[in-house]
Amino acid sequence: MTQERKNRILSPREMGECREYTEKMRQLNEGKGKKVFVLTFGCQQNEADSEKLAGMSMDMGYTVTKDPHEADLILVNTCAIREHAEKKALSIIGQYKHIKAARPETMIGVCGCMVVQEHRAEEIKFRYPYVDFIFGTSSLHRFPKLLYDKTTKGKRLYCPQESEFCVAEGLRINRESNYRAWVSIMYGCNNFCSYCIVPYVRGRERSREMHEIVAEVRDLAQRGYKDITLLGQNVNSYAKDSEFTYDFADLMAELSKIEGDFLLRFMTSHPKDASKKLIDTMAQNPKIARHFHLPMQSGSDEILAKMNRRYDTKKYLETVDYLREKIPGITITTDIIVGFPGETEEDFEGTLNMLRRVKFDMIYSFIYSPRKGTPAAEMECQIPDSVKSERFNRLLAVQNEIAFELNQQEVGKTLRVLCDGISKNNEKVYSGRTEGNKIVFFDGDESDTGKYINVKIDRAEAFALYGQKV
Numbered sequence: 001m002t003q004e005r006k007n008r009i010l011s012p013r014e015m016g017e018c019r020e021y022t023e024k025m026r027q028l029n030e031g032k033g034k035k036v037f038v039l040t041f042g043c044q045q046n047e048a049d050s051e052k053l054a055g056m057s058m059d060m061g062y063t064v065t066k067d068p069h070e071a072d073l074i075l076v077n078t079c080a081i082r083e084h085a086e087k088k089a090l091s092i093i094g095q096y097k098h099i100k101a102a103r104p105e106t107m108i109g110v111c112g113c114m115v116v117q118e119h120r121a122e123e124i125k126f127r128y129p130y131v132d133f134i135f136g137t138s139s140l141h142r143f144p145k146l147l148y149d150k151t152t153k154g155k156r157l158y159c160p161q162e163s164e165f166c167v168a169e170g171l172r173i174n175r176e177s178n179y180r181a182w183v184s185i186m187y188g189c190n191n192f193c194s195y196c197i198v199p200y201v202r203g204r205e206r207s208r209e210m211h212e213i214v215a216e217v218r219d220l221a222q223r224g225y226k227d228i229t230l231l232g233q234n235v236n237s238y239a240k241d242s243e244f245t246y247d248f249a250d251l252m253a254e255l256s257k258i259e260g261d262f263l264l265r266f267m268t269s270h271p272k273d274a275s276k277k278l279i280d281t282m283a284q285n286p287k288i289a290r291h292f293h294l295p296m297q298s299g300s301d302e303i304l305a306k307m308n309r310r311y312d313t314k315k316y317l318e319t320v321d322y323l324r325e326k327i328p329g330i331t332i333t334t335d336i337i338v339g340f341p342g343e344t345e346e347d348f349e350g351t352l353n354m355l356r357r358v359k360f361d362m363i364y365s366f367i368y369s370p371r372k373g374t375p376a377a378e379m380e381c382q383i384p385d386s387v388k389s390e391r392f393n394r395l396l397a398v399q400n401e402i403a404f405e406l407n408q409q410e411v412g413k414t415l416r417v418l419c420d421g422i423s424k425n426n427e428k429v430y431s432g433r434t435e436g437n438k439i440v441f442f443d444g445d446e447s448d449t450g451k452y453i454n455v456k457i458d459r460a461e462a463f464a465l466y467g468q469k470v
Helices: 012-029 044-059 083-102 118-127 137-153 198-202 210-222 248-255 276-284 301-306 313-326 345-358 385-408
Strands: 035-040 073-078 107-112 133-135 157-159 180-184 227-231 263-267 291-293 331-338 362-367 414-422 430-434 439-443 452-460 465-469
Touching: 012 044, 012 137, 035 044, 044 073, 044 107, 044 137, 044 180, 044 227, 073 083, 083 107, 083 118, 107 137, 118 133, 133 137, 137 157, 180 210, 210 227, 210 248, 248 263, 248 276, 276 313, 301 345, 313 331, 313 345, 331 345, 331 385, 345 385, 362 385, 385 452, 414 439, 439 452
Parallel strands: 035 073, 073 107, 107 133, 133 157, 180 227, 227 263, 291 331, 331 362, 439 465
Antiparallel strands: 414 430, 414 452, 430 439, 452 465
C-alpha cells in the first residue's frame, strides 16, 4: 500500500455524492418536521462522530431531539472497546423494538465500532429485525446515501465496513457544547496492542491535513470556544504515516498561534511517540493545557511486552521525568489494565510501584476484558475474575491515597476553572475543570456556564476539589 493510499482524502467528486444525497433527503423531508435522536456509546472519537451524524441529519431536514420516542430517525453509535459497552448498546437497541411497534415508520440505524465486527453485524441482522440499516466507522460520509436508499427502496441495508478507510472533510458538525469542542485530527491506529480491537474496527492511521485542522480550530476560537481537544487513537503519531512533512508538535505550535482565550488539549497519547519535541512545544506555548494523559497500562515490562506496547517502564519514567522537568506542576493521568492474561502477583506489584513512583493525579482503570479477534483473547493463563476484582480494588486504594495527597496541595490556592454548569450529581453546586483537568465543585450561578471562573479551593478529596468563587 502506498503512502498516499494510507492517508487518502476523499475527492471532491466523492464528497459531491454525499452532498447530492443530503439534498435529496432534504427535499423528501421538507415541511414534515422530522426529528432525529442520536445515542452515543464509547470514547470521545465516537462523540465527535455523533456530532457529525447529527449535523448531516440537520442538513437532511431533521431537527435534533433528546427523546427517542418522538424521533423519526434513531441512530445508535456503538463502541467495541469492552464487552460491557456492547451489551449495554444491544440492550438499549432491544428496547427500541417497542418504539418501532408503536411507530412503524420510525427508522433505526446502528453504526460505529461494534457493528464492524462480523459476529455483531450478523447478530443485529438476525436478532434485531426492526433495525433498518447499519454502517461502520469507514462509512460515515455514506450515511445520507444509505438513508436515502432505505427511504426510497425500503430494503434493510447492511454496510458494516468499506474496503478502504479514508478522510472525509466538509461534513457538518452539530456541536453539543458552545464552549468545549472535539476536533478529530486523525483516525485509526497502527499499534495493534494485543488487547485492543481499535485497529480492526477503525482501520490504519489516517491524518487530516494541517490547514484543515487550523481552519477548524480558528473558527472555534473566533466563535468563543474555550476548551478545544484534539482527538485521535494516538494523537502524537499524527502525520507519522503520511506524506506530510510536519508532525504533531508542529501542529500544536501552529495552533498555538491562533488568537483567542482558549486552551488546547489532546488525547490519547502513546508513550512510545511522546517526544521531547512535543514536550518542549507544550512548555513554550501557554495555550496548551498543562495536562498530559499518558496511558501506562501496566507497570510490568513482561506484561507490557505481551501487550505489544513497545516501551518499557524505564522509557515511560524518562518521559514522565522530562515532562515534570520542563513543565513544573503538570497534571499527569493514565490508563491501567488489571488482570491481563499471565499477570502474576509480582507483575501487579510492579504496577502499584509505578503508581507510587509517578504519583498520577488520576487514573482510568479497567479490568481486562477479552475482545474477540485480538491476540490477548487467545492467550493462555487468563486471570480468574475473583483475582482481577481483588487486584482492581487494591489498585484503587493505592491511587486514592495518592490523589488525595496531591489534591490536598491545592487547598488555599485560587484556580481558574471553566464552568460546566450545575453538577450532574448535586443540583446545589456548579462544577468545572481546571487547566490540569481536575474537577472542581463551587457555588456559582447559571451565567457562569461556559466561562472561566476563579475559585479559591477550601477542601479536597481524591476525585475532586471544592471551593468558593472569588
